[in-house]
Amino acid sequence: MPVQKIATSAIIIGAGPAGAGTSFFLSKSGIPHIVIDKDKFPRDKVCGDACSGKTVLVLNRANPAWMEEINSRRDIFLPSWGITFNAPNGKGINIPFTPQWSKEMKPAGFTVTRFVFDDFLFRKMESPYARIFEEAKIDNIKTSDTGVSIQVTCGSVEYEITAPMIVGADGDKSLVRKTLLNNNTSAKTYAVGLRAYYEGITWPNEDQFIELHFLEETLPGYFWIFPLPNGMANIGVGIPSDVVRSKKINLREQMLAAIKNNPAIAPRFANATLKGKIQGWGLPMAGEKEVLSGNNFMLTGDAAALIDPFSGEGIGNALYSGMLAAEAIQKCREQNDYSAATLKREYDDVLYKRLGNEFRISNTLQRLSRRKWLFNAVINKAHKSPALRDTISSMFADMDLRSQLRKPSFYFRILFNK
Ligand SMILES: Cc1cc2nc3c(=O)[nH]c(=O)nc-3n(C[C@H](O)[C@H](O)[C@H](O)COP(=O)(O)OP(=O)(O)OC[C@H]3O[C@@H](n4cnc5c(N)ncnc54)[C@H](O)[C@@H]3O)c2cc1C
Known part of the structure; x- marks a missing residue:
């Protein structure tokens, strides 16, 4: 059977939260794209099933x-x-x-099994701008001067799909990351x-x-x-x-x-x-600043290693990075430039400007939580102090307040009632 050729504006590999997030915002901007997942939906995903305010x-x-x-x-x-x-x-x-x-x-926020939630997101991708392939196997990913070309088998049909941009939303074991991000195959x-x-x-x-x-x-x-x-x-x-x-x-x-x-x-x-x-x-x-893109590609969600290092939340960041990836694609289209330098400016830099502080705080908290005595002491104090509980509560919405968590003086004041 002859290979079917399709040209589109963007290819998204993976239809979990990161891929669905990218697709929603590409569709909102009227940008045609193709989403490819290896599984058939609904499908399970091992997760805690807790969705935060960012979702x-x-x-x-x-x-x-x-x-x-x-x-x-x-x-x-x-x-x-x-x-x-x-x-x-x-x-x-x-x-x-x-x-x-x-x-x-x-x-x-809310909790929901990923079996239900990812299927909910999957169905919401339906749009005149999105073409979706389930149970598809990617045989090859290649980049050239003009963009990306992938070979896909879906059912008994083989496709060659070309686009100026590919988005890796294919999770922790990302094929896009392994194929296109040189010398950088896993999160630190x-x-x-x-x-x-x-x-x-x-x-x-x-x-x-x-x-x-x-x-x-x-x-x-x-x-x-x-x-x-x-x-x-x-x-x-x-x-x-x-x-x-x-x-x-x-x-x-x-x-x-x-x-x-x-x-x-x-x-x-x-x-x-x-x-x-x-x-x-x-x-x-998430680290504090990793490479998330290169010529003609971007990584989102787990493929980009964006899970919060303290809370372990990744669904919100996957959706959020998908939204930013779609915005970056729109900027690249306007400039007709999908180079690594432009993608770094329009995607990596924007993402770290918005989420970098959160990642820094969570990395600090992760390091501090290795100290059992400090953990016990802070919870003991908060147990007795409604004011401290209110402060911690306000930290969910107030990033400036949350930045206090990185400062030794915050813990000093709690421990010594200063
Ligand atoms: C034990 C555990 C508990 C967690 N608890 C929480 C929690 O409570 N709250 C929270 O917010 N986060 C939690 N996380 C993190 C969260 O599960 C991930 O961050 C989130 O699923 C990332 O979404 P994603 O779209 O990037 O990747 P995924 O959800 O992994 O989706 C990737 C998609 O890509 C597809 N795919 C993969 N490879 C290919 C390929 N080669 N070709 C085509 N398609 C492909 C997959 O089939 C899948 O549909 C937890 C993670 C674990 C492991």
């Missing part, structure tokens, strides 16, 4: 009706109002995402995580905040309990790979031991049932 922000920018839909479908999307931090000494603090909150307000900081679904765990109160348990044995990573609709919960553990290697940690054993023996956790699982398998996957964490 809400990008979806609202793409189409405010989508957030209305999410907020009205409590059967599959559970609103999220805050977070509980539990220190290694077992003490916990509840921090709402906004200091004065009520369930009448629009929630700052890396974590590994396990995820399990449980039914029937109990909750300390009806607020059902998402819970991070910084157990002594998981530091600087954490064990999480995230509520989902219909009495389900997403349970997992994520730890930096260097710590897993150096301490020879068996993640699965550690997670099951916490569920069985930890005095703050085990009683809540007394009548709970594991649903399905415990599964693992990698988390490529």
Whole structure:
């Protein structure tokens, strides 16, 4: 059968949050593009299933009706109002995402299984400007002076697709990254995580905040309990790979031991049932300034290693980087220039200007959280001080305030009541 040739303005590899985010904003600008995924949707993705304010922000920018839909479908999307931090000494603090909150307000975030959420995003890509290939195999990616050419097999048909630009939105094991980003095949900081679904765990109160348990044995990573609709919960553990290697940690054993023996956790699982398998996957964490693009290509989401190094959140950053990638493509089209220098200016520099401070703060927090005593001391103080809890709560929305977390003086004042 002859190879079918298609020319388009942009090729996106991967239809997860990063690819969908890119597609939404290309369609908004009327830019024709092709999205290719190796899987058929709906499909699972190992994740904690917690979506933060950045996910809400990008979806609202793409189409405010989508957030209305999410907020009205409590059967599959559970609103999220805050977070509980539990220190290694077992003490916990509840921090709402906004200091004065009520369930009448629009929630700052939500939880939803990735099986449901990624399919929701996938269906929203439908547009006259987007052509989508599922269950497609990429046989080859080549760049030339005029752009990119890829060979794809989908069903029994072979395609040769050409475009001036390719977006790598193909996740942690990105083929685009491996093929086009010379000498740079993986994130500098890396974590590994396990995820399990449980039914029937109990909750300390009806607020059902998402819970991070910084157990002594998981530091600087954490064990999480995230509520989902219909009495389900997403349970997992994520730890930096260097710590897993150096301490020879068996993640699965550690997670099951916490569920069985930890005095703050085990009683809540007394009548709970594991649903399905415990599964693992990698988390490529954001550095402070990495290369994210080159001649005729950009990397987004996990392919660009944009997961928050402290919280482990990557869905919001994947969508956000997709939005910025689409804006950069529009600028490149206006200038008819897809060179590495232009992409660095229009994409890498813009992304680090917007997210760089967040990454710096989270990298600092990740380093500090290796110190158990400091963690215990801060949570102890916050436990006693409503004012400190309000400050931490305000940090979710206020970046200037959050910058305080990088300063030793912040911890000095907390520890010594200055
Ligand atoms: C254990 C764990 C827990 C996590 N918990 C959270 C959390 O609670 N909240 C949060 O915000 N983030 C969390 N993350 C991070 C989050 O899952 C990722 O950051 C997010 O999925 C990144 O989105 P993406 O679109 O870049 O990549 P992905 O979601 O991985 O999507 C990539 C897509 O590309 C496709 N693809 C891959 N290779 C190819 C190929 N060769 N050809 C065609 N298609 C291809 C895949 O099929 C997939 O659909 C967690 C991660 C892990 C591992």
